[in-house]
Structures are given as structure tokens and as C-alpha cells.
Amino acid sequence: MSGRTIKVDLLARVEGEGQLYVRVKDGAVADVRLKIVEPPRFFEALLRGRDFREAPDITARICGICPVAYQMSAVHAMEDALGVTVGGSLRALRRLLYCGEWIESHALHVYLLHAPDFLGYPDALRMAKDHPAIVQRGLRLKKAGNAIMRLLGGREIHPINVKVGGFFRTPSRAELAPLADQLEQALDDARETVRWTASLPMPALDLPCTFVALRHPDEYPFNEGHIVSSGGLDIAAREFDRHVHEEHVPYTHALHSTLDGAGPYLVGPLARYNLNGDRLAPAARQAAAGAGLGAVCRNPFQSIVVRAVEILQACGEARQIVASYEPPDRPAVDVPVRPGLGYAATEAPRGLLYHRYEIDGSGAILDAKIVPPTSQNQKSIEDDLRRFVTAHLDLPEQELQWRCEQIVRNYDPCLSCSTHVLRLEVDRP
Numbered sequence: 419m420s421g422r423t424i425k426v427d428l429l430a431r432v433e434g435e436g437q438l439y440v441r442v443k444d445g446a447v448a449d450v451r452l453k454i455v456e457p458p459r460f461f462e463a464l465l466r467g468r469d470f471r472e473a474p475d476i477t478a479r480i481c482g483i484c485p486v487a488y489q490m491s492a493v494h495a496m497e498d499a500l501g502v503t504v505g506g507s508l509r510a511l512r513r514l515l516y517c518g519e520w521i522e523s524h525a526l527h528v529y530l531l532h533a534p535d536f537l538g539y540p541d542a543l544r545m546a547k548d549h550p551a552i553v554q555r556g557l558r559l560k561k562a563g564n565a566i567m568r569l570l571g572g573r574e575i576h577p578i579n580v581k582v583g584g585f586f587r588t589p590s591r592a593e594l595a596p597l598a599d600q601l602e603q604a605l606d607d608a609r610e611t612v613r614w615t616a617s618l619p620m621p622a623l624d625l626p627c628t629f630v631a632l633r634h635p636d637e638y639p640f641n642e643g644h645i646v647s648s649g650g651l652d653i654a655a656r657e658f659d660r661h662v663h664e665e666h667v668p669y670t671h672a673l674h675s676t677l678d679g680a681g682p683y684l685v686g687p688l689a690r691y692n693l694n695g696d697r698l699a700p701a702a703r704q705a706a707a708g709a710g711l712g713a714v715c716r717n718p719f720q721s722i723v724v725r726a727v728e729i730l731q732a733c734g735e736a737r738q739i740v741a742s743y744e745p746p747d748r749p750a751v752d753v754p755v756r757p758g759l760g761y762a763a764t765e766a767p768r769g770l771l772y773h774r775y776e777i778d779g780s781g782a783i784l785d786a787k788i789v790p791p792t793s794q795n796q797k798s799i800e801d802d803l804r805r806f807v808t809a810h811l812d813l814p815e816q817e818l819q820w821r822c823e824q825i826v827r828n829y830d831p832c833l834s835c836s837t838h839v840l841r842l843e844v845d846r847p
Contacts, residue, residue: 438822439669440807447811450804452796452826454672465786470496470777471582477773477788478576481832483526486519486567487766488788489580490641491773496582498656499760499777502753507746508584510739511570515580516640516764517736518566521559521604522574523767524687524725524732527830528615529556532722535824536618552614555607559729562604565597566736584750594740601737608730609705615726616709621821623806625716627798628680629689632765638697638731639690641764646693649680656761658772664789675794682797685769686829687724688715702731718802718828725767725830755781766791768830792831799829 437453461480465473473492478485490512497504504512529552530542539545546553564574569589571577579586629648632639646652653661664673677683691706692714698706706727715724757779763772769791776785803825810818 438803438826440803440822442807442811445811447804447808450800450807451669452800452803454670454792454796462786462788465775465783468783470499470775470781470783473775473783473786474580474582475576475578478580480788480790482575483523483832484519484766484768485576486515486571486580487764487771488773489577490516491762491764491766491771491788492775493580493582494641494762494764495760495773495775496777497753497760498762499758499775500582500754500756501758502583502751504584504751507744508588508749508751510743511585511588511746513640514566514736514739515570515577517732517739518563518570520563520640520732520767521729521736522563522567524729525556525559525563525611527767528611528722528725528729529553529559531830532827533615533618535820535827536620536722555610559604559607559611562600562607562733565600569593569597581750583753584746584748586749588746588749590745591743594743597740598737601733601740604733605730605737608726608733609701611726612705612709612723612730615723618722620717620719623717623719623802625684625688625718625798625802627716627801628677628683629692630677630683630685630794631689631693631770632763633693634697636697638694638699638702638735639765641762645763645770647677647680647683648689648692649677651677654761655763655772658761658763658789659774659787662772662789662794664793670796672793672796674797675789676797682801683794684798685791685794686721687728687767687769688718688721689769690765691715691724691727698727698731699734701734702727705730718825721828721830755779768792768832769795790832792829795829795831799826799831802828 439451440447441449465476473496474489477488477492480488534542534545537545542553567577568574570579572579630645632643633646634643644652644654645658651661661678663676667674695713709723711723757777759776761774763770771791772789774787775783778784803822806821806825
């Protein structure tokens with residue numbers, strides 16, 4: 419295989435345009451580069467000078483699959499800057515909205531983007547011909563998540579009902595009630611999803627990395643808690659910039675993130691599970707154990723199982739919120755306008771998402787910083803690829819190429835966040 423080059427000109431099951439370069443020299447991996455070549459989109463610059471109330475609608479446009487994560491991170495950071503606390507039914511509705519996004523995003527990834535890798539199909543359409551019931555189950559789950567987002571957010575993509583302080587409009591009990599039957603079906607589908615993903619053939623790979631995620635005292639984390647790590651980090655969101663450092667590398671438009679004392683680190687479902695497994699609801703914990711997941715899971719190929727467990731967790735919490743919902747007196751709390759500096763971290767489906775904003779006395783945004791999950795994971799993905807290729811240099815070129823693509827998809831990367839092209843080159847001089 420010496421001197422051969424492998425190129426993948428189109429990879430449609432990741433979001434964004436990227437290139438992967440692997441150089442092998444003297445029988446060893448000399449260089450691995452995951453190049454995110456999507457042009458910078460300058461959302462931070464777009465936010466400067468805009469009224470702080472516009473931030474949820476602007477940031478929602480960063481991603482069409484996880485807009486809620488960007489909205490909720492923005493509103494939490496603005497509320498932090500302005501000294502606002504949202505509780506009660508409004509807080510519950512925010513968690514319900516986040517449940518909807520986790521369900522639809524994870525279902526999309528598990529069934530349409532990732533499962534074809536395990537079953538040997540180039541795409542979900544061809545997989546559906548042989549496994550129609552499986553794909554239909556995934557689509558039902560995605561539909562359930564979309565229904566929540568449509569009801570609470572006003573629409574499924576780029577919701578328009580979220581505002582700093584709460585919502586523009588909150589639903590009545592009668593409006594939430596139709597979700598109950600849909601969520602009962604979703605729970606059945608989620609339980610079967612955990613069992614099914616656990617049956618998929620799993621390559622062995624162990625990640626010796628540092629995991630980073632939110633941790634809440636009582637709940638599986640969505641939008642509140644401290645940022646913790648498997649290495650002992652325990653900080654508030656406002657301390658993020660003191661511990662996480664971003665640097666530009668010449669071959670990619672996305673910044674690389676490193677953690678003080680740890681270097682590259684990993685955010686996302688594996689990190690959440692490893693740091694918050696004891697916060698899962700009993701049904702989700704039981705399903706995880708039945709799927710063979712231990713207290714710690716370091717195999718990135720098993721991330722598809724962890725996502726399935728998180729679908730079950732989100733379906734269960736969504737059902738509970740709908741059943742116990744009492745409409746708030748007002749759709750939003752009062753929000754003062756004053757200068758301030760606000761910070762927030764929430765758990766997007768793909769992992770920890772950090773926002774920081776500075777606001778002046780008129781409510782204008784003076785500065786904005788947004789650190790998405792995929793940019794935080796980029797260096798860890800490269801390290802993961804390096805370990806895998808080093809251990810599997812004897813694989814045939816086509817199979818090695820397939821596995822490298824799958825490793826990237828293990829992380830459900832949002833390369834333009836991120837969507838359509840990954841070119842893989844293996845240089846063997």
C-alpha cells in the first residue's frame with residue numbers, strides 16, 4: 419500500500435465541508451489533520467451592535483439541527499448579565515424544549531447518519547430498503563422531537579418563540595396534552611433503540627482522553643450546572659475562558675481548544691454519560707446497563723448507544739413535564755436593561771456549548787464569544803484517528819477509509835457550526 423492515496427470526495431453523513439489528511443511514513447502515522455474548510459460565518463461579529471433581545475433569533479441560525487442549544491445558551495448568558503433568574507413552569511418548559519431538540523437531533527444521527535456505517539450501507543435510503551421498520555422507528559422519534567419544538571418554539575427549525583426571560587407565548591395544558599400519546603410511543607421506540615444499537619457490531623477502541631461536560635446537583639444536564647471534567651475540573655461557566663484556550667492552526671478554519679493541564683479534551687454524549695451517569699433516570703440507567711454500558715464508556719463507536727440512552731432520558735423527562743405542567747402566570751419575567759457581562763454553558767446534543775456577551779447600558783451587545791462543541795472536539799477527533807490508524811495499518815485501503823469516515827461520524831460533527839464534503843487522503847510515501 420506504500421505510496422497510495424485514498425480520497426473520499428463526498429461524505430454526505432456529516433454536516434459541513436471538511437477534509438481529512440493522514441500521512442504514513444516508515445510504517446507509522448506521521449500526521450493527521452482534520453481540516454474544516456467551511457468559510458468562517460462571523461456570527462460573533464454579526465451580534466456586535468445588535469440589541470441583546472435579538473441574540474436568540476440570530477444565534478438560532480448557527481445550526482438548523484440544534485438551534486435551541488444556541489438560543490438557550492444566548493438567553494442564559496444574557497440573563498446572567500442582567501441578573502435575571504427564570505424558574506418554575508418557565509424553567510420546565512425550557513427543559514421540555516431542550517428534550518425535543520435532543521430527541522430529534524439524536525434520532526437523526528443514530529438512524530440516518532450513523533447506523534448505515536454499522537450495517538454496511540452507504541446511506542440511510544439504501545438501508546431503508548432492507549430495514550424499513552428500523553428507519554420508520556427513527557423517523558417516528560424525530561417526529562416526536564419536532565412536535566415539541568414546533569409547539570414550544572413556534573416552528574421546528576430556528577424557533578421564534580424563545581426570548582430573554584422566557585417565551586413570547588406559553589402553551590395551555592390542552593395544547594400540551596396531545597404530546598402525551600406521542601411521547602408514550604416515543605418511549606417504546608427509545609427503549610427499542612437502546613436495545614437495537616447495543617446489538618450493532620462495535621469495533622474496539624479505548625479513548626485515553628479527558629471528558630468535559632456540565633454537571634447539575636440533581637438533574638441530567640441540559641442548560642444549568644458547573645463545568646466539570648474527568649480530571650477534577652469544577653468551574654462555573656464564567657471561568658471557562660481562564661481554563662480553556664483556543665488557538666488557530668493554519669490548515670483549518672475552526673479553532674482548536676485545549677484545557678489547562680489536560681490538552682485536548684472531549685465533549686458530547688460520552689462525556690455527559692461518563693460524568694453524569696448517576697443523574698440518569700432509573701429507566702435510562704437500567705437500559706444503559708442492559709445495553710452493556712458500564713459506569714465509564716471510552717469507546718467512541720459506542721457513542722451511538724449512549725445517544726440512544728439519552729433519547730430515552732429525554733423522552734422520559736418530556737413525558738413527566740407534560741404530565742405535571744401548570745401554565746405560568748406570565749410567559750416571561752421582567753428583564754431590566756443595564757450594562758453587564760454574562761456567561762452560560764449548555765449541553766447541545768453534540769456537547770458543551772459556551773456563550774459570553776458584554777452588554778452596554780442601552781442593551782447593545784458590545785462583544786460576543788461562542789465556542790461550539792465540534793471545535794472543542796476537533797483535536798480529540800484527530801488524536802482518535804491517529805490511534806486507530808496506527809493500530810490498523812494492515813487493513814485494506816477501502817476498509818481503512820471506511821473506518822476513518824466512521825470515526826469522524828462517531829462524534830456527529832457539525833463542521834459548519836457545519837455538511838457535505840469530507841475528502842480523505844492517506845499519503846504513504
